[in-house]
Amino acid sequence: MISPRLVYFLYSGQGCRRFLSMSAALHQKLELLAKKDADTYVAIQNTMATEGDARKLGDLGSTAGRLRAVASVFQTLENSRNEQKDLAELAKTSNDPEWKEIAEAEMAEWKDKEVLLERELFELMASKLIPDDGTEDAESAIVELRSGAGGAEAALFVEDILNMYLAWSSRHGMSYNLRESHRGPDGRGFREVRFEIDSNSAWNLLRNEAGVHRVQRVPKTEASGRIHTSTMTVSVLPSSLGGVKEVEIKDSDCRVDVFRSSGPGGQHVNTTDTAVRITHRPSGIVVQNQDERSLVRNRALATEQLRQALQQKAVAKAYERIRDERRAQLGFNAGERSDKIRTYNFPQSRVTDHRLAGQTINSQLEGVLSGGEALDNLLNALQNKFREIELEAALEQAM
Numbered sequence: 001m002i003s004p005r006l007v008y009f010l011y012s013g014q015g016c017r018r019f020l021s022m023s024a025a026l027h028q029k030l031e032l033l034a035k036k037d038a039d040t041y042v043a044i045q046n047t048m049a050t051e052g053d054a055r056k057l058g059d060l061g062s063t064a065g066r067l068r069a070v071a072s073v074f075q076t077l078e079n080s081r082n083e084q085k086d087l088a089e090l091a092k093t094s095n096d097p098e099w100k101e102i103a104e105a106e107m108a109e110w111k112d113k114e115v116l117l118e119r120e121l122f123e124l125m126a127s128k129l130i131p132d133d134g135t136e137d138a139e140s141a142i143v144e145l146r147s148g149a150g151g152a153e154a155a156l157f158v159e160d161i162l163n164m165y166l167a168w169s170s171r172h173g174m175s176y177n178l179r180e181s182h183r184g185p186d187g188r189g190f191r192e193v194r195f196e197i198d199s200n201s202a203w204n205l206l207r208n209e210a211g212v213h214r215v216q217r218v219p220k221t222e223a224s225g226r227i228h229t230s231t232m233t234v235s236v237l238p239s240s241l242g243g244v245k246e247v248e249i250k251d252s253d254c255r256v257d258v259f260r261s262s263g264p265g266g267q268h269v270n271t272t273d274t275a276v277r278i279t280h281r282p283s284g285i286v287v288q289n290q291d292e293r294s295l296v297r298n299r300a301l302a303t304e305q306l307r308q309a310l311q312q313k314a315v316a317k318a319y320e321r322i323r324d325e326r327r328a329q330l331g332f333n334a335g336e337r338s339d340k341i342r343t344y345n346f347p348q349s350r351v352t353d354h355r356l357a358g359q360t361i362n363s364q365l366e367g368v369l370s371g372g373e374a375l376d377n378l379l380n381a382l383q384n385k386f387r388e389i390e391l392e393a394a395l396e397q398a399m
Contacts, residue, residue: 029395029396034071034074087110144233146158147190153215157213160369164371165206166195169371174199247311254278255279257276257278274293350365
């Protein structure tokens with residue numbers, strides 16, 4: 001499965017071009033991977049010619065299998081770019097108008113090929129090098145907003161961010177559902193809000209919003225005009241964590257033992273194999289029932305007991321995943337001013353995401369808070385940032 005963090009913007013118009021302009025660090029790692037692929041091929045040839053060590057050949061073959069497809073497309077892409085450079089030089093230096101026209105036409109063809117090769121390269125890296133993280137490719141998102149440091153002003157900030165996400169959802173045609181809310185002091189703002197954005201792309205697009213958001217502004221209640229700093233936290237969970245699917249019990253996963261019941265119940269109970277014990281192999285859960293006089297009835301009751309036990313276990317596991325996901329997103333001191341991922345500076349009309357070094361969205365505060373294109377640009381930049389981090393880590397591990 002291709003990682004959902006990689007797929008979404010591969011086929012989304014403008015985002016495709018921005019995403020496919022790989023960083024220098026990622027390009028360097030791909031060059032190293034291509035070199036390792038070439039070295040592995042030589043090592044395989046040498047081993048076959050001299051040692052014939054089957055185990056060593058197996059290890060080398062496994063390495064080659066991981067690297068070959070990615071390295072091959074990367075090399076083809078590099079050749080395409082070199083062809084474009086040569087043609088550009090020809091178009092620049094030639095005094096013949098006809099040659100210039102031919103060179104420019106061929107450059108356009110190679111550029112189209114480059115786009116397709118880049119797309120193929122990123123798809124291959126995602127499918128070959130990045131393991132499936134267990135999340136669905138397309139999921140709606142459950143968003144939780146909580147006020148942090150700052151008291152009443154933090155609650156008002158929560159309301160601002162809530163309105164930002166709801167406006168953004170509406171602009172993109174995504175429906176939303178408010179699940180739970182608690183008003184702030186004096187009924188203003190929100191101390192806590194929980195809502196779901198029902199769209200297949202919501203989880204992928206908003207997952208990087210999780211963390212501490214900080215606001216710097218003069219509160220409406222501040223008479224002296226002093227700037228206050230307040231915070232709130234954002235948690236974004238895939239909808240699959242918000243509920244637990246009905247468990248499925250496969251006959252092949254269960255061992256069923258029948259035996260004679262003990263205790264009161266008459267001669268039929270004590271002399272006939274009517275009691276049932278079911279052992280669920282994957283979970284190790286064992287249930288049994290002997291309350292009824294019928295084997296069929298006891299088996300049905302035992303199966304229902306097993307279903308309830310498995311459902312309870314699934315719910316506990318889901319809650320544990322939610323807790324772990326929240327902790328991973330927010331940390332243990334969530335809401336502290338020093339933990340911020342983004343600052344909304346009202347006096348300077350500026351939004352700064354501290355994970356994007358040197359990328360400040362100046363004079364776009366209103367555009368971000370209104371859920372407009374400025375917020376789209378910020379989400380795109382974060383998508384690109386974390387994709388490249390993930391790909392660089394995958395390439396490092398592959399080598």
